[in-house]
Amino acid sequence: MSTEVRVPTLGESVTEATVATWFKKPGDRVETDEMLCELETDKVTVEVPSPASGELSEIVAEEGATVGVDALLATIAEAGAEGGAGAADGGGGAAAAKPTEAPEPAAAPDEAAASGGGETVEVMVPALGESVTEATVSTWFKATGDAVAADEMLCELETDKVSVEVPAPAAGTLGEILAEEGTTVEAGGRLATITTGAGAAAPAPEAEAHEAPAAKAEGRDVEDAPSAKKMMEEKGLSSDQVQGTGRDGRIMKEDVQKAAAGGGAAPAAEARQPAAAPEPP
Structure with missing residues (x-):
C-alpha cells in the first residue's frame, strides 16, 4: 500500500508554495512525522512531515516546483505492505485507507497487555488568537514515555504575535509526539497522544532510555x-x-x-580566546 504526501494548509489567503528543499530522496527509509521537505511561501516556511513509515518511492514535485494546497508531493510505500494480502499493489487506495500505526513493536507482548485498559487522549493545538491560524512547535518539555500530570506544560508554540504553552489535558504517559520541534501546526491540529488509566504504566520503562540521549545534549x-x-x-x-x-x-x-541580525549570537568567548603567547627563548 502506498501513502500520498500532500501539501498541507498554508495559512490564511495563501494558496500556493514553492518546494524549497527535499531532505529525503527516492529509496530512502522514512519514519512517521520525520521531515520530508520544506515549502516556502511569501509569508511562512512550512515543513512537511511523513504521514507514515516506509520507503519514499517517488517525488512528484521536485525542488523549485510551485504547488497548490493539497497537491501531491510524493508517495511512500508503507513498511510491511508486502506482507499484507495481495492488495499491496493496489496503489490508488491510499487516500481512502488511513494508515494505522502500531505504537510499539510486536516484540513486547507484556507491554501490549498492560496497555489494554488504557485510554488515548489527544493533545491538540489550542486557539492561537484572533486572525492567527498556525504556529511553530518551538520546544517540547517532555519526551515520549514520560509521565505527565494533568495541566502540566507539555510544549511551547510560537506565532508571529505570541508564545503559547500547551498543558496536558489528562494525567498519564506521553505516548507519541506527532509534531516535532520546528513543525508548523494549525489551530486544532494534533500535537501528541497521552495514554491514561491502566495503559499509562506500560511505556514507563522507556523513560530510562530517553535519559541517555538527553545526557548527550551537554556535548x-x-x-x-x-x-x-x-x-x-x-x-x-x-x-x-x-x-x-x-x-x-x-x-x-x-x-x-x-x-x-546580530542579536542572538552564541557566546563565543572560549572559542575565540587568543592562543597563549610563546615564551621567549
Whole structure:
C-alpha cells in the first residue's frame, strides 16, 4: 500500500508554495512525522512531515516546483505492505485507507497487555488568537514515555504575535509526539497522544532510555531544525555562532534570524580566546 504526501494548509489567503528543499530522496527509509521537505511561501516556511513509515518511492514535485494546497508531493510505500494480502499493489487506495500505526513493536507482548485498559487522549493545538491560524512547535518539555500530570506544560508554540504553552489535558504517559520541534501546526491540529488509566504504566520503562540521549545534549549532540540548517548555510553562519533556544539547545529558524541580525549570537568567548603567547627563548 502506498501513502500520498500532500501539501498541507498554508495559512490564511495563501494558496500556493514553492518546494524549497527535499531532505529525503527516492529509496530512502522514512519514519512517521520525520521531515520530508520544506515549502516556502511569501509569508511562512512550512515543513512537511511523513504521514507514515516506509520507503519514499517517488517525488512528484521536485525542488523549485510551485504547488497548490493539497497537491501531491510524493508517495511512500508503507513498511510491511508486502506482507499484507495481495492488495499491496493496489496503489490508488491510499487516500481512502488511513494508515494505522502500531505504537510499539510486536516484540513486547507484556507491554501490549498492560496497555489494554488504557485510554488515548489527544493533545491538540489550542486557539492561537484572533486572525492567527498556525504556529511553530518551538520546544517540547517532555519526551515520549514520560509521565505527565494533568495541566502540566507539555510544549511551547510560537506565532508571529505570541508564545503559547500547551498543558496536558489528562494525567498519564506521553505516548507519541506527532509534531516535532520546528513543525508548523494549525489551530486544532494534533500535537501528541497521552495514554491514561491502566495503559499509562506500560511505556514507563522507556523513560530510562530517553535519559541517555538527553545526557548527550551537554556535548551539543543535538539535531538542529532543518529550516535552521538551511538558513545558516544561506547566511554563512555555523552552529557555534547561533544561540539555540529549542530543547537541549536545539537551534530553531528564529534563532538563526536573530543571530543574522546580530542579536542572538552564541557566546563565543572560549572559542575565540587568543592562543597563549610563546615564551621567549
